Amino acid sequence: MAVLRRTLHLASLAAGTRRTVAGSLAGSCLADRSLWDKLHAQPRQGSVRTFDWFFGYEEAQGLLLPLLEKSWAACPPRVLDVGCGTSSLCPGLYTKCPHPVDVLGVDFSPVAVAHMNSLLEGGQGQTPLCPGHPESSLHFMQADGQNLQPVASSGSFQLVLDKGTWDAVARGGLPGAYQLLAECLRVLSPQGTLIQFSDEDPDVRLPCLEKGSQGWTVTVQELGPFRGITYFAYVVQGSD
Secondary structure: OHHHHHHHHHHHHHOOOOHHHHOOHHHOOOOOHHHHHHHHHOOOOOOOOOOOOOOOHHHHHHHHHHHHOOOOOOOOOEEEEEOOOOOOHHHHHHHHOOOOOEEEEEEOOHHHHHHHHHHHHOOOOOOOOOOOOOOOEEEEEEOEOOEOOOOOOOOOEEEEEEEOHHHHHHOOOHHHHHHHHHHHHHHEEEEEEEEEEEOOOHHHHHHHHHHHOOOOEEEEEEEEEEOOEEEEEEEEEOOO
16 A cells, blocks of 8 residues: 555656656656656756655755754765755755755766756756855765665765655565665764655554664654655664
8 A cells, every 4th residue: 555655646746747757657667767767858847957756855954954963073974865866855955054064966867867967067057056055065976776886985974865765666676675775874874864755654664674774773753744745754873
C-alpha cells in the first residue's frame, strides 16, 4: 500500500508540468536513469527553474537550519544532497542559509546535473545564484548514490540529505536501497546527520533503517502536511 500511494503521489505531482513523462511513472522503475533523464529534459513553465518531489527548501529549512547552526569542527560544514535532481534544496541552502555552508549536489542523471550547473552559473541569460553567506559554496556533480567513491571520501560530510532517493532506488529492489544507505553512512562524519525525507510510513521505513544503520541512532519526525500530504524526516545520527 505504501509503494502504491507513493507512486500515485509522484505521478500526481508531475501532472501539471510534465504530463508526458508522469503518465509512465506508475508503470516504470523509478531506479531507471533513462526515466529521470527524460523527466529532467522536459521544458519548465514560466520562470520556474527547479522541480521538487514532495516539497522544497522552504518546507525543509526549519529542520535544516538548526543543524547547520551547530558548532562543528568543520567550517563551513559540508552538506551532500544525494539524488538532488533539479530540486530547490541545494540552491536554497546556498542562497538563503545565513551561515557558511559547502553544498554538493549529486545525481546519476547528467541532464539534471547540467541543468543545475546552468542554474548556478546563470546560463541562458539567467542571473547566477548568489550565496547567502560569502563563505558558502555550491557544486553539482554526476554520481551514483550507490557508489560515491569518485566524489566523496569517508567521513567527509557533516550533513547528508536524501529527499526521495531511497524511495526511487527501492523500486528497483531493497538491496540497492541498502547500498545507497551504506554509502551515505560511509561519507558521513561520525558525529554527522543523515536525513531521509519521504512520505513512506514509519512502520515500513524504520525497520529498514534500523537494520541498515546499526550503531547509529534512528528517529523520525513528522513534516507538514504540505498540500494535504504528511511527510516524514528519518534522522540517522552518530554519537556526539
